[in-house]
Amino acid sequence: MPTVHFYGKVLPSSTHLTIIPIPDIKTDILPLGLQMTFTINIQDCSIDMVCEINKLPMEHFASIHARALDMCRGAIDIFSFSTGVGLTTILEYFVHEDGSQSPILGNHEYLKPLCTAYSLNDGITSAQIREFVLKNHELYMALNDLIMAITIPQDLRMNCGRALDGIRRLIGGADAEKAWPKVQTALRADRAYLKFITDNARGQRHGEHRNLQGEMAVELLTRSWILMNRYFEYLKRKQQPLPETEFPLLKG
Numbered sequence: 353m354p355t356v357h358f359y360g361k362v363l364p365s366s367t368h369l370t371i372i373p374i375p376d377i378k379t380d381i382l383p384l385g386l387q388m389t390f391t392i393n394i395q396d397c398s399i400d401m402v403c404e405i406n407k408l409p410m411e412h413f414a415s416i417h418a419r420a421l422d423m424c425r426g427a428i429d430i431f432s433f434s435t436g437v438g439l440t441t442i443l444e445y446f447v448h449e450d451g452s453q454s455p456i457l458g459n460h461e462y463l464k465p466l467c468t469a470y471s472l473n474d475g476i477t478s479a480q481i482r483e484f485v486l487k488n489h490e491l492y493m494a495l496n497d498l499i500m501a502i503t504i505p506q507d508l509r510m511n512c513g514r515a516l517d518g519i520r521r522l523i524g525g526a527d528a529e530k531a532w533p534k535v536q537t538a539l540r541a542d543r544a545y546l547k548f549i550t551d552n553a554r555g556q557r558h559g560e561h562r563n564l565q566g567e568m569a570v571e572l573l574t575r576s577w578i579l580m581n582r583y584f585e586y587l588k589r590k591q592q593p594l595p596e597t598e599f600p601l602l603k604g
Contacts, residue, residue: 354408357447358420360399363440369397384412390423458502466577469584484587494518512576513553519583539582540594545604
């Protein structure tokens, strides 16, 4: 069986967390025919997860990585629960059978062109957006929810939904029934376009955890990025509805 490793770390490193090696954690992903056995080693906050797997189709690496992260987070969360110390788990490198390493990055290149409200190369627009975000805690939290959606894919549905709820509160206030029509008008998006995000988030918010990948994940992230970008444009235009000539109605 192929044997590979995941290397990572536990933060904050000042905890110097060490856990006695946990061997023979067996799990599988039945729809993909994958069977895995993990051994978790954590020494002074450095993680080395050994994974024996019946096959290693790299097209399913995202699923393998997600399962490895779940196993590692679970072991560390048990420690956190018993001590009351909040810890973050990061897997940074994948080590192939031949010993070569590949960085594990949450890259979603298709999202990059969707950010048009500002450019990091344009000091004026980036400073404008930075001021909006850093001076408004609710906006910061909504934006952070989106970033967590691509950082921890297991929580993608919930974080996209929560980010949109944050935008809804920012535009229309706490009364959701009254606020959603205001969001539709301000950002030029119909009800169905928004409901695709909120409906997909509902199950995970109520304890139904499912690692979402593929076309559905891409669509959720794409819609969420477009709406956040439009909200930035809405702020730049002094909270006036976006013009139809520049922002066609999002249908959905």
